Each structure stands twice: as C-alpha cells, then as structure tokens.
Amino acid sequence: MKRAVCFGEIMLRLNPPGFRRFVQTDSFEATYAGGEANVAVSLAQYGVDAAFVTKLPEHEIGQCALNALRRYGVDTRGILRGGSRIGVYFVEKGASQRASKVIYDRESSAVAQANPEEFRWPDLLQGADWFHFTGITPALSDSLAAACLEAVQTAKNMGIRVSCDLNYRKKLWSREKAGKVMAELMPYVDVCIANEEDAADVFGIHAQNSDIESGVLDQQGYTMVAEQLAQQFGFKAVAITLRESLSASDNRWGAMLYQGGQAYLSRKYTMHIVDRVGGGDSFGGGLIYALLMDYAPQEAVDFAVAASCLKHSIEGDYNLITRQEAAHLAAGDASGRVQR
C-alpha cells in the first residue's frame, strides 16, 4: 500500500443549508476541510495510506476537525495539538447567475502560528511515497513557508515524490510575495498542478488567446504555459485544469497533463453542480493517485478529471467517491443510470 503525506491547514467550513444566502440562514452545516486535507481524503478513499499533517487547538472544535479526517480513514497521528484557534470559512452556494461566495476567517490559526521546528519531517515522512502541499500553506505565514521548505527538502532527500498545487489566493499574499516564496519551493517539486489563472498570478506566465472571464479557453495556450513551467522549474509533470463557468449551476470541466514534453487532454464534462468548492483539490487527489499507481499519462488525466467531475455532484469539499466510481466514469459511462 502506497503512503502519501499532505501538509496544510484544515478549517471549519460553515455553509447555509441548500441555496440559502448568508443573510437568510439561522444555521450552518459544519464540515472540516482545506486544500490539502481534501487531497488526503481523496487518497484515503482510493485506498492509499494517506496521512495529514497540521496543527489543531486542543479544544473540541479542533477535535472535530481531526475526527472528520479519521472518519474517512486519514491517518491523523502526525497532527500537532495546541494553539488557540482553528481557521473558519463561510461558504454560500451560488445558483444560476448568482456566484458562490467564500468568506475566510483564518488568521492566527494554530497551524499558521506553529513554529517550523514543531514539524519533525524525517519522522512525519517516514515510509511515505508522496508528499503534497499547495500554495496556500506557505501563504499562511512565514513560519509555514519555512516549514514547507524543510518538508520538500526532506522529501527530496528521502526520495519521496513531491506535488504542489499552486492555488494562488490573492487575499493571503501579493503576487510578488507568492512568486518569490514559491520560486524557492518549486525546485523540489516533481508534479505541479494549476488552474487556468495560477501560473499567471504566481509566476507571470500567461496563456495566450484566452479570456477567463468569458470562459473561452485555448488549450494550445495552456500547453505553452505548462511547457514554460516545466522548463523553468524542472517539473516532471504539469497539470492544468480547465474550467468554463457557464453559470454557478453549470460548468464545463477538463484538464491537460503535460508530461515528457507532450500534452494529454482529458475528456470534457458538462456538469450540473451540487457543490463546486473543493473541485480543484479533487483533481489533485485523482492525479496523485493515478501517478502513484503509475497510470499512463492519458489514463492519469482522464482518471483525475473523472474523479473531480464527480466531486461537483457532492456536498462539501471532500470527494467522497470510490476509485471504482471514478474509473467507471473515466471508462465512459456518464449516463447516471440508477445502480441497484
């Protein structure tokens, strides 16, 4: 059984039930999620021995976050306890022309304030085949940026493959800072994952002939972006997800995997959306699984896109599907016929 370690923040996610707006609701559905935790859950669902590393306060809400991961089989023994708070984010699901909204309240979280030395990477990475983080983790604090650097260096030394989802968040840091910090980390990364905007935001690498707002995406432009990324940082593989947002209710979704100098385009899906948040992370989870299992590039990107397509039909950030379900869709059955 392969083992993967993910590192980052897990937060309390609060969303009004159904399509209620924030100002209407008298209750919130509570789940616990975050970019890297979502990947850990995906991997555990597929049968990988997935561990998650973070720091959580001792109190019961911290315990809830830990329990949420255990529930889906993630190894939580590497989670530190302490600090004063868990980050919170509020999600309002959009519909039709009304966009979904996310409000973050994650400052001063236990993990953001953790000391880099608290994370004992040689122990934490013992027995691992893969290490995953996203651009959010180093953005949370200088301490976490340092922790990330130590983690990827340790991983490299231990011969562990490393993936990073660029995941640029403009409210966490400036493009300049992101570019600088990420550039230090990238040389240790084997697989780089990005959405249609990240490469431009973080490294100033732009796709040509594309207009993200209008949802028109030029796959050739993206291939060039992937190529540039690979050349600049020495990535073994670059994956770019391609989302066309027809409305908050309907999206088109696909991806491209650039590997060995070649671009592999996935099948595209038109999705009627149940919950879009976590969609990108679920692609990462599918892709890491496929690469861990040594899928061929076309198979890998098809599996990852099928997996993340299914995520859009599931409430919450976690992609609570099985490997078989993703494989079934990747194999071509998108009919949604009842399974008895």
Next chain:
Amino acid sequence: MKRAVCFGEIMLRLNPPGFRRFVQTDSFEATYAGGEANVAVSLAQYGVDAAFVTKLPEHEIGQCALNALRRYGVDTRGILRGGSRIGVYFVEKGASQRASKVIYDRESSAVAQANPEEFRWPDLLQGADWFHFTGITPALSDSLAAACLEAVQTAKNMGIRVSCDLNYRKKLWSREKAGKVMAELMPYVDVCIANEEDAADVFGIHAQNSDIESGVLDQQGYTMVAEQLAQQFGFKAVAITLRESLSASDNRWGAMLYQGGQAYLSRKYTMHIVDRVGGGDSFGGGLIYALLMDYAPQEAVDFAVAASCLKHSIEGDYNLITRQEAAHLAAGDASGRVQR
C-alpha cells in the same frame, strides 16, 4: 368507482436528505414504498378504490408502512400482520454524472416468508376490476411465486383484468429462474408493462438497433419486442417505457403502447429530475388508470407518460399528483407556470 387490487412488498425506504451521499449522512428521510404499493397510491390519487395486499410485522415500523398507504387513501384492510421484519432499501440520489444508488436489504421480510395460503384471494379480490403485480413479487420467494399464481388464476376466474410490470431485478433471481416462473404467470396477464431492458432479461426478446447504455433507443425495435410479447403470451396490450439517461439529473422519457396490433407512441419529455426512483411504477399507475377508464390507446399512453413525467419531479417513490395534473400536462401545457 372502479376497484383495483395490488399485491407485493412494501418496504421502508431510507434516503439521505438532498444530495448527500450515504457516507456523509447522519439522518435518513423515511418513506414506505414498493413497486406495487406505488401503483396502488397512484390509483388512489386518481380516485380509484385501490387496495394493497401484503404482509407486515406487528411492530410499529410495520404499522408505519400501513399508515403511509392509508394516508394516501389506499385500502389496507387486506394487509396481513405477522412475521418478523419489513424489507428496507437505502436510496442515494445521484446528480449530474454521479448515478443514484439503491441498496436493498429485503431478505426474510414478512411478506416473502408468508405462506401462500394466508392470502385468501377470492375474498381479497371481491369486487375488484383490476389486479396488478410486478415481477418483483414472485422473485422474492417461492411462496410468493405460488401466491401470485393463485392470485392471477383467481382473478381470471372472477373476470378481473390483470396487469404485470416485468420489473426484472437481477439481484433477486437469475434470468433463467425469472423466465421460467414468469412464463407460468403470463398466460393470465392482460396487460404487460416493461422497460427497455426487461423483455430481454426475462424472456430473451431483444430490441434491435438499440444501445441502452448510450441511451439511443430505436422505437421500431421496441414495437417488434411488444409484438413478440403479445404473440407469445396473448397479452391484450403491451406497454414499453423508453428512458434516455442523459445524466442522473436529466432524462428523456416516453413510452409506447402496443394494442390491437398497433403501436402508439407517446409525446416525449426532457425532465430535470428531483427523484427518479418510482418513475417506472408511476407509468404503470397512469396506464392502469387510463385502461380502467377505457381511454383510447393514444390517450392512455399519453396520460401514463405525462403522469410519470411528473413523478420525476417529486420526492419519494409515490406519484403524489392528481388526475387533473396529469391530464393538464398530457393536454400539452409543460410550461410549469405558477398556478395561483
């Protein structure tokens, strides 16, 4: 007022609220349904004096099932009480590319273990104009297969019209056993209802030029299937429902009624689905009503398809619409404009 008697199993249906997956839910919505019970409810909704025959345990959950039928006006006086358990099925609603799932836990239910002699058909069918069962009932146990045979023979003797929805369920019995048992029952059946796969599964009669997985259906092929069925068993009418599954959220839906050597094709509807389970049964309910009321064939299939189209917009298995609502849609108004 016409009287119809339906015979089969009613189960506890448990589904997570909304689009939650099984592994996410902390609660289940509870309703009570089954192929023949769903038909009985449809008929009661349209004003028929509909009775349901089954066996339910004495305990409160058995009582709940009985109450659910009474609530919608079904005559439950013919329901036996005893045995130890009520069947259960779990329903997870799919969306977009994610299929709906049904898990059955119906073994050893009170009705499946009932002794054929417990059902006193001459009494139970007293005053009835119609008797309905589905292929699920004889599949549940040899006892029930025997009970079905006695029921249809009694009905025949009493001059009561008989309908059967083939409803093949591969987890309940093999194609071989189904074919054998059903072939014994069919000679007593006047109206045979099937979906696009049943005739092939049960009697090995295949539609030509059709690919169910891909959702491409050839109506001519189905006409030939209906013709063969009618010839082989002497049915007065054969109805075949035609579902094209675009995704778990969107389906196309229509049907064909073969009667007097002629095929009547219904109008087709593209449906945005609220709850797909029970869709086939609601067609049966509409068709039996229309035939009981002596609708002309085209009218009958149009009424039945309109009724079952509306079912797909309703939570739970029961088609809780009125006769007027089905007639209104059959008459052509599919605009869904607010009725004040």
Next chain:
Amino acid sequence: MKRAVCFGEIMLRLNPPGFRRFVQTDSFEATYAGGEANVAVSLAQYGVDAAFVTKLPEHEIGQCALNALRRYGVDTRGILRGGSRIGVYFVEKGASQRASKVIYDRESSAVAQANPEEFRWPDLLQGADWFHFTGITPALSDSLAAACLEAVQTAKNMGIRVSCDLNYRKKLWSREKAGKVMAELMPYVDVCIANEEDAADVFGIHAQNSDIESGVLDQQGYTMVAEQLAQQFGFKAVAITLRESLSASDNRWGAMLYQGGQAYLSRKYTMHIVDRVGGGDSFGGGLIYALLMDYAPQEAVDFAVAASCLKHSIEGDYNLITRQEAAHLAAGDASGRVQR
C-alpha cells in the same frame, strides 16, 4: 439618502422545504412577504430609506412579520397594529414540468379590514421621494382601494413620484372591477409596471402576435401595449417584464422600459430557478431604485432585470442581493464564478 414608501399587505408565507409537495410535508418554512413588502426590502438592500405601511395584528405572528422587515432594514414605524389576522399563503415549489402552486388564505386580514382613515398619509409620506403600491392592494377591499386613492392623491400633492405594479390577481377581483378601480388610480401614477398579461387583464390592452402559454413573446407587440398605456393614463414610464417559461425549473427573463416615447430592451437571461415567487416584485424594486437614482433608461432596465434575474436564485420572496451584485451582473458577468 432617498426615501421610498410602499403600501400593501404582508403575509405569512408557508412553503414545504425543498421540492416537497403540500401533501408530503410535515413542516413549513416560514417567511413574511407580499408584493409591496418585497419591493421595500429590495430598496432597503440597495441603501434606500425604505418604509412599509400596512396593518398587522398585535399578536406574535404579526410581530414576526414586522420583525422580518426590520431585519432587512425596512422602516416599520408606520405600521399600524390591530385587527385579528395576518394573511397566509402557501407556496409549493414546482420543478421541471410540475408547476409551482400558490394557495392564498388572505381574506379578512388586518390590513384588508383597516379603515382608510387609519392611514394618515401626510404623516406617512413626510420626507418621501417615492410611493409604490400594486394592483393587489386596492383589490383586497374597498377600504384599501379608498386608502390607495388617498395615498396617491396625497403623494401627487406632495410632489412624490408614484409607481404601480398592475399585478392582476383574478382570484381577488374580476377584470371589470379591476379595470374600473385601477382606472381611477392610474392618473396619479408616474411609472407603471406590468407583466406580459396584466395590461390585457386589467385594461383590455392586448399585445399582438404573442402567445403567453407557449412562451413566445413579441417585443414589438409589447412596445405598442406600453405606448397605449402611456397615452391612456399619462404615465412617464411603462415597464413590461417578459417571461418565457420553459419549465418550472428554467425560464428566460427580460424586460422592456418605455420612456420618452422610446422602448429600451434589456439583456435576456436564461435562469435555472431556485424560487420563482417574488420575481416580478424584484424587478419593480430594481426599477424604482434605478429611477430614484436617475439612471438612464437603458441602464435602468438593465439594472432592474439583472436584479430580478438574481432573485430567481434566492429562496423566499425577498431579493436579498446588494446593489453591487445587481450592478455586477448588469455589467455583463453572468459566469457565476466563485467569489473568494
């Protein structure tokens, strides 16, 4: 800050959760709304000092209605207390081919039975820039028709602009009575709002070449209707909303503003509907805001249609959006991309 006063009935709205039918539900979601109250909330959301005038019983349910308005910033100091009951309406949300249903139980409500003298219009309209009512208010009782007349006359005398949404409800009064009463009120109205059927129902003015049932609308025909209305009653502006009902789940939506002898057509939206009730009122709210703020006609109708397009994605009658959200959509971004 501009001040607007709306006058009418606010009712208790009861709807089953989600897509449950009336006969299925064991609970109702409770909100408080009404044609003019919905407009008042829209205006308060956009930053207008919006007041609502009505009469509510002293009891707690009356207080709930008042609190619902206060919650969203509506000035409720002009609301009278007394009388015995608050009107109630039941809403069942439709889906796909199944239409939404509204059952009204509003007879003998406190406001319908209020004495016209109870409303002291010179005080109530003090400081106002705009007065709004709909055709529902005079339809509720002769007393309220008298109160409306006094209100619009007072407004006229005080130099306050007046708008009226024709909002014909056939269950409240006959076309004849509506035509007669409304014709008395119209001379005091500056801005007339109507949907595709109102002008015909109330004043017998028909759009040519249009078939409402089939959802085919002829914009030229409507321009002629607007022109006739403007000529007959001296309106400064006439706005007509244009709804094409593809199904209960999907509608196309736009509007035309006729002003200064010219027709301004809005952009059109295809909407996947969360809750359709209150859609027309939200157009009124957007239009009044735009006209209060002296938007140019094209801008005004675009803002109003964008605002009301968004309403269809929101549970309940109230259009709980901000001015910025409507403006953002009016400016062209209908992609529904997540806002973080």
Next chain:
Amino acid sequence: MKRAVCFGEIMLRLNPPGFRRFVQTDSFEATYAGGEANVAVSLAQYGVDAAFVTKLPEHEIGQCALNALRRYGVDTRGILRGGSRIGVYFVEKGASQRASKVIYDRESSAVAQANPEEFRWPDLLQGADWFHFTGITPALSDSLAAACLEAVQTAKNMGIRVSCDLNYRKKLWSREKAGKVMAELMPYVDVCIANEEDAADVFGIHAQNSDIESGVLDQQGYTMVAEQLAQQFGFKAVAITLRESLSASDNRWGAMLYQGGQAYLSRKYTMHIVDRVGGGDSFGGGLIYALLMDYAPQEAVDFAVAASCLKHSIEGDYNLITRQEAAHLAAGDASGRVQR
C-alpha cells in the same frame, strides 16, 4: 367492532420546533388537529371504527388535514369538501415558568360556514354506537350550533350514546351565549366531560374550596359540581379532569368519574411534559373507549387518565398510543423502563 362518530373542526396546527418562541422561528412543524378530531384518532388507535365529520376546502391543505386523519385510520368518508379556508392555530410550547401560547386564526373556516343541511345526520350516524362533540363546535357559528342540535337529536332517536366535552373557549363566545346554547344541547347528552373550570364558565356551577390559579384542587368540591351537572341535565355520567400546573414543564394530572351517584377518583400522575396541547381531548378519547367497552367506572377513569397521562409525553395533539400502552400504565407500571 364498535363505531363512533365525532363532529367538529380540524385545523392546521403550526408550532415552532422544540422550545423556540414564535419570534425566533423560521419554520413551523405542521400537524392537523382539533378537539373532536383528536378524540377520533384516539378511538381509532384503540381499535374503534372511528369516523370524523367536518367540512374542508377542496385545496391541498384541506387534503392534508383529511390525509392526517386517514393516516391514523379514521374514516373520513363523511367529510364534506368545499368552502374557502381551513382554520389555523399557532402553538408555542412553554417550559418552566414560561407558559405555552396558542393563537387561533379560525374565523370563516369551511366548517364554520357550512350550512346545517349539508350534514345528513341519519346517513352519517348509520351504524354508530357513539356520537361525540365538544363545546367548541357550537361556538364556532350559529350554523354549527344548529348542526349539533340536529346531530344529537338524531343520535338520540337512533339510540346512539352521546358525549360532550364542555371545552369552554372564552375567545369564541361569551359565558352567557355558551350557557344558553349548551343548555339546549345537554338534554341529549349521556356523558359530560369537563375540566376544572368549564362547569363554572358555562353553567355557573362552581367547585368550592378550590383555587385553580394556585393549582390546589378540592376533590369533594368537584364531586358536588358533577352531582349538580348530572341532576340539572340528566347525564348518566360526568367526568372532570383535575390538572395541577406546577409549571409549564411539570403537571399533576388526574380525574374523577361520577356515575350512578358515586364518584370514582383516578390514580394521579406527576408528568414531565413534552406537549400539553390535546391533553384534555385524550382523556375524552380514553373515557369514551372505556365506556364503549363497558369498563366498570373505576377501570374506566383509570384507563382514561392513564391514556391522557401518556399523551403529555407525545408531540402534537394526537394521542398516538395503543390500547395496550394505556392499559399497561393503568395497571401500575409507571417506571418507563426500556421495552426491547
């Protein structure tokens, strides 16, 4: 099987979930109940062939009320359909020192506006052994008072036993009018049921040495009240319930049955209350059952008090217990031990 007919109003009951106050709630739990409907449900639960007579509007909410009765096995074939509205009442559950509140909105209900001739008593009472009504029914309208009179006279002529729960409601009529109308009906009544205040309110017959507010009840005083009632109207039996309200959460509960010149005092229960509304009606249901079954007086009052004690532990007005459960408590086991 004995048959009993109950006559009165059934309303939509709306209560906030749990202990929420009206001003806090965004939803209401919806049930359908009324003094006589509650008795009909009790009787059906115990195995009596219980019918309910009323008038309900044709619309879906009227249908819901009818379905609620059918669900628990009440014969609803005598229910008229028509009129415009169903009465509504709002219930807020109290706790500790905070009292429960009930707000009625029942004016102009379909049944209150029914014409006495619509109720064909000889048909409706065909085959009945018992007829039951309460003082609420004649209080609702003069028409219903006339209908009650015709009903009790018909019952008398047909040899059917008649019971009446005085159930005085000061918001429906004055003491004077109640006294006058009820005095006309009483001569046809065999069994009179009252709580500790009714006899004083309706007929001016006061218990001595009792202070209802303080919860101190003098059983001798009540015996004298019963005696006077029996003498004045010729009742064969008089039952008086005795409630001591320690708080909204805790009550003491018992009753006295006066029959054959003798008073039979029940066992007393101290109850921790789940839902107090419907408590009195559940006593009536238990008593009528016991008298229909010819229980001895002591047995009858013990059964009725045990049955109604259990009601206080059940949400909603209906006393959804079985005959066995009431008998088990009446036999002395109040331990509440888990039954597996």
Next chain:
Amino acid sequence: MKRAVCFGEIMLRLNPPGFRRFVQTDSFEATYAGGEANVAVSLAQYGVDAAFVTKLPEHEIGQCALNALRRYGVDTRGILRGGSRIGVYFVEKGASQRASKVIYDRESSAVAQANPEEFRWPDLLQGADWFHFTGITPALSDSLAAACLEAVQTAKNMGIRVSCDLNYRKKLWSREKAGKVMAELMPYVDVCIANEEDAADVFGIHAQNSDIESGVLDQQGYTMVAEQLAQQFGFKAVAITLRESLSASDNRWGAMLYQGGQAYLSRKYTMHIVDRVGGGDSFGGGLIYALLMDYAPQEAVDFAVAASCLKHSIEGDYNLITRQEAAHLAAGDASGRVQR
C-alpha cells in the same frame, strides 16, 4: 420613550442543535449575541429605544449580526463597519450532570481592534438616558478599555446614568489587570451588577459563609459585599444575582438589590433550563428597564429576576419576552398554564 445605549462586542454564536455534543454535530444553529447586545435586545423588547454600539466587518457575516439586532428593534445606526473578523463562540448545552461548555474564538475581532477615536461618544450618546457596558468590553483590548473610559466620562458629563455588569472572564484577563482597569471605570458608574463570584474575582471582595461550588449561598454575606462595593466606588445601587446550580438542567435563581443602604431580596425560582447562556445579561436588561422606569427597589429586583427566570426557558442568548410576560411572572403566576 427612554433611550439607552449599550456598548460591547456582538459575536456569532454557534451551537449544536438540541443536546448534541460538539463532537457529534454536523450543523450549528447560528445566532448573534454578546453581553451588552443581549441587554440591548431586552430593553428593545420592553419598549425602550435601545441602541447598540460596536464595530463589525463589512462582510455578510457582519451584516447578519447587525440584522439580528435590527430584527428585534435595536437601533444599529451607531455600529461602525470595518475590520476583518467577527468574534465567534461555540456553545454546547449541558444536561443533568454534564455541564454546558463555551469555547470562545474572539481574538482580533473588529471591535477589539477598533481605534478608540472611531467611537464619537458625544454623538453616540445624544438623547440617551442610560449607558450600559460590562467588564468584558474593557477586557477585550486596551483600545476598548480606553473607549469605555471615554464613554463613561462623556455619559457622566451629559448626565446619563451608567450601569456596568462586572462579568469577570478569567480567559480574557488576569484578576490583577481586571481590578486595575475596572477600578478606573467604576467611579463613573451608578449601578453595578455582579454575580456571586465577580466581586471577589475583580475587586477581591468576598462573601462570607458561602461556597459557590456547592451552591450554598449566604444572602447576608452578599449584602456585605454590596455594601463594600457601594462604599468603595460610590455606586447608587448594587445588584447581585444568586444562582444555585443543582445540575445543568435545574437551577435556583434569585437576586438582591442593594439601594439606599438597604438590601431587597427577590423571590426565588427553581427553573428547568432550556438555555442558560445569557441568563445573567437578561437580569441586567430587566434591572435597567426597571430603574429607567423608576420602579421601587423591591419591584425592580422582582421584575429583573422574573424576566431573567423566563430567559432560562428560551433558546439563544436573547431574552425574547415582553414586558407583560415578565410582569405577569413577577406578580406571582408561575403556573405555566396554557394561554389561549
């Protein structure tokens, strides 16, 4: 109409539904409350023109907090908008021997980080008759301590009465710091409110012969505490609440008001608790109302204790009762009989 201004923090309160523990819940009920906001709502419920001053972030969750106050009639025009977060607290309701738990996550809230100059007290206190704050506000940050000092000085100069609830929270500051900061503020305070532990915690003034843990309280000891407080700081009145915690489900509750050198003891209540949080604040709200209305001391403490007794039966922090309800209980009716 009297006007009162309250100053402090309002937070998002999240509690699992019913008696669920934090680790069990998948959802939270969301309300918005805080020590001084709770008092403002109490006063608005009684008919006082109550305003609340705080600072809230611009985002929707900040808006929700503001809307919650508006809903119950609190004047929110003095609320500043800005800063990055709203404080959050998690409440788990205890039962029987299991204690309720509160987890605070309030660091760096918008109001705690507000600059003292942002609050323009002469404007904010314009027209006010009363100013209220609690010991929590100065504990949140040095800025807020400075803001409090300026507020009470301004109030003093404007002839506005000032009340303070000591409300010591050991997690916010040490006893030493609390003692020092509060000692500066007290000279401007007219009415001091405390529970049985506050005087000891903040000022080292101990009641003799009392053992808070065991719930045995010596009223004479508390009179001496009140006397010392009054002498030390020149309070015109001191109120001390007396809680005996029998269990998380049952408490005894009373208070003492020390005024004019005399102690007035309230009636005591034994309460079955629905929600205990906010109980102390509701006493403050009742007392301030009574003093604003110039109730005699005995009347005042009886009203305040009755009001706060009722609070314990209400979900959430707010004491959503009317003046009449508190007066009714203070007048002696604790029977909780249904009010129809």
Next chain:
Amino acid sequence: MKRAVCFGEIMLRLNPPGFRRFVQTDSFEATYAGGEANVAVSLAQYGVDAAFVTKLPEHEIGQCALNALRRYGVDTRGILRGGSRIGVYFVEKGASQRASKVIYDRESSAVAQANPEEFRWPDLLQGADWFHFTGITPALSDSLAAACLEAVQTAKNMGIRVSCDLNYRKKLWSREKAGKVMAELMPYVDVCIANEEDAADVFGIHAQNSDIESGVLDQQGYTMVAEQLAQQFGFKAVAITLRESLSASDNRWGAMLYQGGQAYLSRKYTMHIVDRVGGGDSFGGGLIYALLMDYAPQEAVDFAVAASCLKHSIEGDYNLITRQEAAHLAAGDASGRVQR
C-alpha cells in the same frame, strides 16, 4: 498506551428526532452502535488504543458503520468485510411515564453469519492488554458463540485480561441456552459485569429482597449475587449496575464492584435523561478503563459510574466524554455549571 480489543456486532441505529414516536416520524437519525462497539468508543475516548472486531457488508452502509468507529478513533483494521446485511435497530425515546422502545432487526447480519474461522484471534489479539465481549455476541448465532470461545481461550493463553457484560436479551435466546453457552465461556473471564437482572436471567442467581419493577434495590442482596458469581466462575471482579427507574425521564444510577471479597459501592446519581440507550455499556467502558489503569476498586467503580452517569445526558449510544469529564464528576462536582 494500553490496547483493548472488543468483539461483537455493530448495527445501524435509527431513531426519530426528539421525542417523536415511530408512527409520527418522517425521518430517522442514523448512528451505528452495539454493546461492544460502545465500549470500544468509550475506551478510545479515554485514550486507550481500542480496536473493534466484527464483520460488515461491503456496501456503503457497512462502510458508514466502520467510519463511525474510525471517527472516534477506534482501530477498525480487524473488521472483516462481506456478508449481505448489517443489523438494524429502531429506538423511540420515551419520556415521563412513556417507556422507550427498541425494535431489533438483526437476524442474518454479516457478523452473525460469519464463519468462526474468519476471525484469526492470535493476530487480532496481538499486543492487546484486554479483551471484551458481551452476552449478546454468543447469542447471535452458534458460529459467534464458537468464535467467542476461541477468542477467550486465545486471550487466556496470551495472558490478556478478559471481561464480559452478561447483557441477557430474551429475544435472542432462552434462559436455558444462555445459561449453558455462557457457562462455557465464563471460566475464561476475569471481570464480569451485569445489571440488576442479568445474573438471575442467565445463571438463576437471584438478589434477595429486591423488586426490580418497583425500582427498590437491596445492595446487600446484590453483594451476595456478586459473591456467588465470583465463586461459581472464578471471576477476579464482579460489577453490578443498579438502576432505579423513576420514569423514562428520571433515573437513579449507581453500581457495586465486588473485588477481593469486598463490595465497593459507588456514589449514586439522580439523572434527568437525554438518551438512556447505551447507559450500561458506558459503565463497562469506564470500568475496563479504570481496571486497565489499575485504579483502586473504590476509585474504579466511582469512575465507571460517573462516566456512565454522563452518558445518560448524551444523544446516541456512544459515551462521547473525555476521561477528564468523568474524573471531574467522580471527584464530586455534579453542579453542571457552565465551563467557559
């Protein structure tokens, strides 16, 4: 860290929300529990490395049961997958005089049909310090009785301490069969746990002078029962729980631990009950923890009773408390004061 292994069945528990009766509910709260699983969760909550052994079907509902255990930190690696169904039980919570009800539907569950050889005890018990089962497990099937025997023999050989909760269930087996099977297992048991009836039911050992129905318990009688049990089977310790059922809402609760020839009586608690099911199991969990940690006998029984007292305030079977919470109550603070 100590390691304990529990063996038995885990079922899907379905209960109506709140105090709804089965016949009222439209939904069920879903948890997963069972006598031994409840103990495993208790132990994991206290910090023990607790494992649970059972067999669960492959389908999603089986997965849900496994996830429920993982969520609370139970090691589920020893759980077999296969078989066709998971047992189900329905729980209706009682209140006041109305008893709670449990309906079991557990026949033919995966674990009951498991082959004894499937459980490889030497592996499963590797590293364990304790093995626990209850009398329910061998009652489920002869296979499980055999598996239990092999388990306790293996444990004995490996020097692992063994505990058994007699837990007699009359619907699963006769007293005769229970006595015979259990007598074979007891020689391998170190610690025997029983409630006030088990010893009599299983081994015919009766407490003198006690009347369980009336709730009067004679502690001396129970000491003699414990003594007899210890002598007959060589138990090192015998614990007997003592429940007095005042009503479904209020119970008294205590226990006695007989060890080294001496009886240690615990403190007694009067509990206001939230959920009584699982109460006995939570005593077992507390006791095993205390004995694993080598608590002195008095300490052990006090800890176990405090822990299980708290369970009665928690929804669901699991005792979701921490070791600190139990210790805090055992140390004497039963006041339930809010912990901030």
